[in-house]
Amino acid sequence: VHMMVSKPRQWVQPMASAGANQYTFHLEPFCQIGSTGGGSDSSSPAIGNVDTEACSECIRHIRENGMRVGLGISPDTPVHLVFPFVESVDQILVMTVHQASGSFMSDMMPKVKSLRDRYATLDIEVDGGVTPDNVAQCASAGANVLVSGTALIKSPDPAAVVARLKSVYKS
Numbered sequence: 001v002h003m004m005v006s007k008p009r010q011w012v013q014p015m016a017s018a019g020a021n022q023y024t025f026h027l028e029p030f031c032q033i034g035s036t037g038g039g040s041d042s043s044s045p046a047i048g049n050v051d052t053e054a055c056s057e058c059i060r061h062i063r064e065n066g067m068r069v070g071l072g073i074s075p076d077t078p079v080h081l082v083f084p085f086v087e088s089v090d091q092i093l094v095m096t097v098h099q100a101s102g103s104f105m106s107d108m109m110p111k112v113k114s115l116r117d118r119y120a121t122l123d124i125e126v127d128g129g130v131t132p133d134n135v136a137q138c139a140s141a142g143a144n145v146l147v148s149g150t151a152l153i154k155s156p157d158p159a160a161v162v163a164r165l166k167s168v169y170k171s
């Protein structure tokens, strides 16, 4: 499950009880807005000052509940903020749209690449606006987990879109 929520810890046990085998939460609830770090453009709020202990405790809590751990960042969050947690999680999610809507943001690909350059075997997920037209960018940056919603839901032939995503990704 992908939990873009303000209090990720409180939903861990309920999701485990419901049968989730992976719990992906976001780093932002553990950050201060308007501190350090800088957004993806000059109009974005700076995000930084991670509460490392609280985030690590959430990771431990997910593990204790028997689930894989994913840690996500929204577009305005600098990628370096997740580096301290990578060894403790199974997957890093790089959001490629703002708040799960909008167009695919190619300028998130350097985040993916910087993770792949450092962590050869890490599962790196991209989510938001992924289509057959941009999946090659995701692949070449190093993403190996792809989330695509609209491209499938709005297609009269979702299976063909999945096949096209796979084919472009593999090429």
Ligand SMILES: O=C(CO)[C@H](O)[C@H](O)COP(=O)(O)O
Pocket (backbone or CB within 6 Å): 002, 097, 100, 101, 102, 127, 128, 129, 130, 147, 148, 149, 150, 151
């Ligand atoms: O809801 C989401 C995250 O939990 C996704 O962002 C969504 O499913 C992706 O959809 P789209 O491809 O339409 O951006």
